[in-house]
Amino acid sequence: MSIEVRNIVKKFGDFAALDHVDLTVPHGELMALLGPSGSGKTTLLRIIAGLDWPDSGEVAFDGENALSRAPGERSVGFVFQHYALFRHMTVFENVAFGLRVQPRSVRKDEATIRARVKELLDLVQLDWLSSRYPSQLSGGQRQRIALARALAIEPRVLLLDEPFGALDAKVRKELRTWLRSLHEEINVTSIFVTHDQEEALEVANSVVVMDKGRIEQIGTPTDVYDNPQTAFVHGFIGESIVLPVEVDDGRVRLGDTPLNIAAERGNMGPSKLFVRRHDMQISPPGWGGLEGTVRRVRTFGPIQRADIAVSGNRGETIIEIDVPRDRELRDGEVVGLQPRRYRIFADPA
Amino acid sequence: MKGGSGRRRTLPGFGLTMGLTLTWLSIIILLPLAGLFLKSFELSLAQFVDIVTSRRTLNALKISFGLAFLAALVNLVMGGIIVWALVRYRFPGRRIFDAIVDVPFALPTAVAGIALTTLFAQNGWLGAPLAELGIKVSFTPLGIFVAMVFIGIPFVVRTVQPVLIDLDPEIEEAAASLGANRWQTVSRVILPSLLPALLTGFALAFARAVGEYGSVIFIAGNLPNVSEIAPLLIVIRLSEFRYADATAIAVVMLLVAFLVIFAVNRMQRWAQLRVPAH
């Protein structure tokens, strides 16, 4: 089922948690919702699930208005960040819940319910835990039970709010791969919220980046990483070196030093130059352009990371760059810096 | 429950606190109870049976325990509803209502008894209209029941309130998004989560109602066999210097109360097992 979100506004008092959000999720997509804390990710999911209502705007499933439907009628499986399992029910009963509360006319008989629950527990590979209570499970196991419970109602949309947020790095990685293959298996339209960009870029077909209640960019993981549309996205996705620059007439200056790089457009005034750390190359000094003083050098395995002080008219900026081990750097050495790829965004602030 | 034997504990002081607890409970609770039992041994078994199976005693016990049980049931239901409203809804005067719940705790029982008697007297604010309907409250068993409901209500409200406040609203949202209707969410998710607290509240309200003396004797009318509660009968026997009789009734009350508390405790254990604390 496809999801269309049109022009959603959601306010808490005067504060707009969602500020004119538009989003289309095609059928079968596995979409990641990324953004800093408080950017409105949970609020958006809750509105799609029917746990919250927008002040204005529309939500449609397959073109049909969803806002008029109660949460239970939307066929949405929701996995809460803190699992929200029913503590007084066994794992089995938790998963069976959605089947047991169906209206009598469509409710399956006990044997069918049991078979279905068993199937789901097999799917999440936790069949052996079926008679335990949630408090007797590990975090990762609870998470998978919450997922099995959401899948029991055969949802046409699956929403996961930071599904792996509370887990340690290793378990996250496992569950991440597992979610990916699960999605391939059942192919239900899914949106998952995450703070972890690596997770988003690795698992999802498409990535949505949110900030301050607005969508900044929607695209494939590669697209979002390689072609950030806004300064926010460039800074948020991947690690970037950011330098305050001045652009006029297509020329870029750092303080008083003109840089031998070109701005895409004419007159932008105060701007920010974004370069990925691995895109910044060391060159011999004195050739014009960017120069800096080496402050501190560290090595981690194959790479060498250097803090380099670059001075501009807004004072000195320390940037971190990665340099191959074979290029020897000394503290205090002056080096030239040449960005291989870069982006410039106006920064009126 | 093996004490501090060998196993290391994170919290020190097991021996000290355990010893203090046992000593204290023995002095404060067990010793007086033991005294009570010893006193009752002054009676032969036949005498004892005679006393406790006399019509007046049996009726008094029936009235005390029966009405206390009914009152606790009513408090369980009404207390549950009151807690729900106080915790889940924001309405004008909520804080005042919340404070009012404690009044039966704070009021001296005699004051409560007088207030209730006046209120439900034939010419009282509530008594008069009820009398028109042919319902007499003051000086009847119904009056005892009313007093017991009055003093028991805070026990249910105050035990369930913190548990309901702590209940994660996401649990209800999860139920709703899985297709449960309002009623299913309440009966299958919320009530079972509150069950241990509700049972505790019930047990406390019941225990308090069984033991209540002050407010009840004002409103009860205290007719033997009709509206005479067991604690009053004990006092009467004491005032007649029939100490052994008083003790025998007291022992029976003690045993029944103990049985009830024990049963409720078992139910709580069972319910708690199903809702293990996090």
Ligand SMILES: Nc1ncnc2c1ncn2[C@@H]1O[C@H](COP(=O)(O)OP(=O)(O)OP(=O)(O)O)[C@@H](O)[C@H]1O
């Ligand atoms: N019930 C509420 N009442 C008032 N403000 C709220 C409420 N729910 C959310 N907000 C506010 O709306 C904004 C967006 O909240 P939301 O929970 O959607 O953020 P999020 O992107 O999920 O953040 P996180 O990554 O920390 O979970 C936040 O600033 C939050 O304070």
Ligand SMILES: [Mg+2]
């Ligand atoms: Mg959130």
